[in-house]
Structures are given as C-alpha cells and as structure tokens.
Amino acid sequence: MTRSLRILYIALFLGILLSLGLWSLGGVFSYIRTPDATLLNGRLAHSAEQHYDAEFPVKRLGTNLWALLDFKVFHEGRPGVVLGKDQWLYTDEEFNPVANGEQNEKDNFALVEGVRDALKKQNVKLILAIIPAKTRLYPEHIGNEAPASQHTDLYQQFHASARQADILAPDLLAPLQQAKNAGPVFLRTDTHWTPMGAEVAAQQLSDTISKKTPLTTAPLHYVTEALPSEPYKGDLTTFLPLDPLFSNLLPKPDDLSQRTTRQASEVAKSAPGSSDPTGGDALFSDATVPVALVGTSYSANPHWNFLGALQQAIGADVVNYAENGHGPILPMLKYLQSDALKNSPPQVVIWEFPERYLPMANDLSDFDPKWITQLKTSEATNDHLALNANE
Incomplete structure (x- = not known):
C-alpha cells in the first residue's frame, strides 16, 4: 500500500468513527431523566445505560443487517416467529414440539378438572372456550415448515378430554373456518384473532349458554x-427487527377494524331526545354477576373486543379477569383465590384457552403446592379411589 493510500485509509476510518460518534450523540441528548432516577439510588446510571443501549445506532445497524440476512437469505426471523407464504406470520409455539409435552398435558388437564370442581362447589358452571391454532385455521399460508406432530390432533384431543370430563366446550373451529370465507378471522401478522373472529366465537359460546x-x-x-380501519403491525413483526433501515421489507400491516360495544342505555343517553331502547332493563336488572371471563390476551386485549362481543351475544354483563402475557392457567388460579369469586360468584365462567397452551409447562411457584395438588385431585379421581377402597 502506498503512502497516499494509507493516508486515505486512515482518513476514511477516522471519518467513519467520527460520523458514528456524532450519530450516537443523538441517543445521549434524547435521554430524559425520570424523577425517581438519581445518582444516590443508582437508577440514573442504569436508566441512562438502558436508554443509550436502545438508541445506540451501531447496535441498531448491526441488528438490522443481521435480521436482513436471516430474512432474505434464510427466510427466517428471530426465535418466536415462523415465516409463512403471502406475508403471513405464525408463532413458533404452534410449530415446535414441547419438552415433556405429554406429561404437561396430563398435569394441565388435571388442573382444568380441578377448576371445574372448584367452581361447581360455588354452583358456577364452567364453559371452556378452546381457541384453535392459527396454523389449524390457515394451513394454506404456512409454507415449507410444518407444525410438529405433537400439535396435529391437539385440538381434537383437548375436546375429547373435555367431553369425557363432562365440561362444556363448544366447537369453535368449524364456525371460524366457515366465517373466514367472509373475512379474516385471524390477523396475518399477529398471533391473535380479528374482532370478526372474536364475534364468531362469542356467538357460539352464547348459543351454548342459552341451550x-x-x-x-x-x-x-x-x-x-365499528371504528374506521387502520394499519396494524402485529405482535409477530417484533421478531423481524428490520426497523428502521429496512422497514419496507416487513410484511404489510394488517387492516384492523376495531369495534366498541356499549350498553344500549348508554348509547341512548348520549343521544339527546332519544328513548332508551333497553326499556329500562339496565335500571331493574339483577345486580348479580351473570358471567365471568378468564383467559389470555385473546380476551384481555381490547383490540379484539371479545368482551364486548360476548356481552352483546349473551345479552348480559360479563366481568373480565383475563390477563395479557400469562397464559390461560395462571389467571384462572388467581381467580379461584380471589374475593370476587368468593363474594360474588357468577352463574357461568367462560375460560378462554388457546389449544397451544395445553402441553406447555407453567410456573406455579406463586401458589401453595398443597393447594395445587389438591386441585389436581378431581372429584372423579376421589370417587374412583373411594370405590376401590369399598371394594
């Protein structure tokens, strides 16, 4: 290398370092200290570090480039997503086999039976709303990667176990399959259903309650x-960290038409001069809780309006105890120990339970192990043991 080329090389290298340094200053100047972050408690340094780490442009550049390589060359995303055809995304939980899945299924269903028995003691009827997997509803967009054999008959097996345990569990798969001809029942870039899919499930559950x-x-x-349709980036796009440099390569956002549900008397009050279409039902209705809803983000997230769809379909108040990010079992165990169930038991509990969670392990460390063991020992098991003892 000649002296001129060495000088040019050094100048370019220093220029790049200077440019990256100046670019990085933006992350420093955009930091806003929160009142609880001080030097004395150590939170100031920690929060500043977290902020700068998130805003550090070199890291973002490297992340985007690596994600681009995975996406374009290997047709993959980060662990958590499976890329299908036609810009469809799926959670890898519906593809990967679960370690000790068969034993987990037995343990989890034992808890389902325990929940049935615990609610029965309170004269509460359990209805299990088993949500079919997105791969089951939209197999035509999966692509080359197929779900593990462990998931093949999971939905049917779950229903068969529920029937054997005398638990009401209406089939949601068939009506959702039929409804998808009229519009999307699951989001293309998200794990969850659409408001339309939620309405279909709500109507099926309402029919079961009435019968x-x-x-x-x-x-x-x-x-x-119905609210105006807006672009919606589904939760599965977070496993494709292509923003901001390669945002144009991301799957096109879904068109989400959100819905909002209100009691008719409230609508009437908001319209001056209008009569109350409920005929006074709200004023003289029973103060007891008719229906409680427990489950996952399919129920907890207001984007899907599953709560509102249930209220309209059933024609009754529904109290929502679902939680985001904790699966179906932990919110139900919390509800069983709640003052709400103790003091105001509903007539019916709808337990929204996505099928893919049945073979998954749960962290039950926050609950008394003796209570969990007792819960898993269902009435059927106790009756069987008593019968054997008498023999």
Missing part, C-alpha cells in the same frame, strides 16, 4: 359500533 345453562338474570341490550 345448556340459561342465565336467570334479566337480559341486557348492547350495541357494537
């Missing part, structure tokens, strides 16, 4: 309004 365990409370009337 199998009718409510004794006076009916209420609800009105659902």
Whole structure:
C-alpha cells in the first residue's frame, strides 16, 4: 500500500468513527431523566445505560443487517416467529414440539378438572372456550415448515378430554373456518384473532349458554359500533427487527377494524331526545354477576373486543379477569383465590384457552403446592379411589 493510500485509509476510518460518534450523540441528548432516577439510588446510571443501549445506532445497524440476512437469505426471523407464504406470520409455539409435552398435558388437564370442581362447589358452571391454532385455521399460508406432530390432533384431543370430563366446550373451529370465507378471522401478522373472529366465537359460546345453562338474570341490550380501519403491525413483526433501515421489507400491516360495544342505555343517553331502547332493563336488572371471563390476551386485549362481543351475544354483563402475557392457567388460579369469586360468584365462567397452551409447562411457584395438588385431585379421581377402597 502506498503512502497516499494509507493516508486515505486512515482518513476514511477516522471519518467513519467520527460520523458514528456524532450519530450516537443523538441517543445521549434524547435521554430524559425520570424523577425517581438519581445518582444516590443508582437508577440514573442504569436508566441512562438502558436508554443509550436502545438508541445506540451501531447496535441498531448491526441488528438490522443481521435480521436482513436471516430474512432474505434464510427466510427466517428471530426465535418466536415462523415465516409463512403471502406475508403471513405464525408463532413458533404452534410449530415446535414441547419438552415433556405429554406429561404437561396430563398435569394441565388435571388442573382444568380441578377448576371445574372448584367452581361447581360455588354452583358456577364452567364453559371452556378452546381457541384453535392459527396454523389449524390457515394451513394454506404456512409454507415449507410444518407444525410438529405433537400439535396435529391437539385440538381434537383437548375436546375429547373435555367431553369425557363432562365440561362444556363448544366447537369453535368449524364456525371460524366457515366465517373466514367472509373475512379474516385471524390477523396475518399477529398471533391473535380479528374482532370478526372474536364475534364468531362469542356467538357460539352464547348459543351454548342459552341451550345448556340459561342465565336467570334479566337480559341486557348492547350495541357494537365499528371504528374506521387502520394499519396494524402485529405482535409477530417484533421478531423481524428490520426497523428502521429496512422497514419496507416487513410484511404489510394488517387492516384492523376495531369495534366498541356499549350498553344500549348508554348509547341512548348520549343521544339527546332519544328513548332508551333497553326499556329500562339496565335500571331493574339483577345486580348479580351473570358471567365471568378468564383467559389470555385473546380476551384481555381490547383490540379484539371479545368482551364486548360476548356481552352483546349473551345479552348480559360479563366481568373480565383475563390477563395479557400469562397464559390461560395462571389467571384462572388467581381467580379461584380471589374475593370476587368468593363474594360474588357468577352463574357461568367462560375460560378462554388457546389449544397451544395445553402441553406447555407453567410456573406455579406463586401458589401453595398443597393447594395445587389438591386441585389436581378431581372429584372423579376421589370417587374412583373411594370405590376401590369399598371394594
């Protein structure tokens, strides 16, 4: 290398370092200290470090480039997502086999039976809303990677176990399959269903309640309004860290048409001069809780309006105890120990339970192990043991 080339090389290298340094200053100047972050408690340094790490442009550049390589060359994303065809994304939880899955299924279903028995002691009827996997509803967009054999018959097996345990569990798969001809029932870039899919499931659950365990409370009337459609980046796009340099390569956002549901009397009050379409139902309705909803983000996230869809379909108040990010079992165990169930037991509990969670292990360390063991020992098991003892 000649002297001129060496000088040019050094100048370019220093220029790049200087440019990256100046670029990085933006992350420093954009930091805003929170009142609880001080030097004395150590939170100031920690929060500043976290902020700068998130805003550090070199790290973002490296992340984007690596994600681009995975996406374009290997047709992959970060662990957590499986890329399908036609810009469809799936959670890898519906593809990967679960370690000790068979034993986990037995343990988890034993808890389901325990929940049934615990609610029965409170004269509460359990309805299990088993949510079919997105791969089961939209197999035509999966692509080259197929779900593990462990998931093949999971939905049918779950239903068969529920029938054997005398637990109401209406089939949601068939009506969702039929409804998808009229519009999307699951989001293309998200794990969850659409408001339309939530309405289909709500109507099926309402039919089951009216036929199998009718409510004794006076009916209420609800009105659902559709909001303007807006672009929605699904949760699965977070496993494709292509922002901000290669955002144009990301799958096109979904068109999400959110819905909002209100009691008809509230709608009437907001319209001056209008009469109350409920005929006074809300004023004289039973103060007891007719229905409780427990489950996952399919129920907890207001984007899907599953709560509102249930209220309108059932014609009754529904109290929501679902939680985001904790699966279906932990929120139910919390509900069983809650004052809400103890003091105001509903007539019906709808337990929204995505099928893919059945073979997954749960961290039950926050609960008394003796109580968990007792819960897993269902009435059927106790009756069987008593019968053997008598023999």
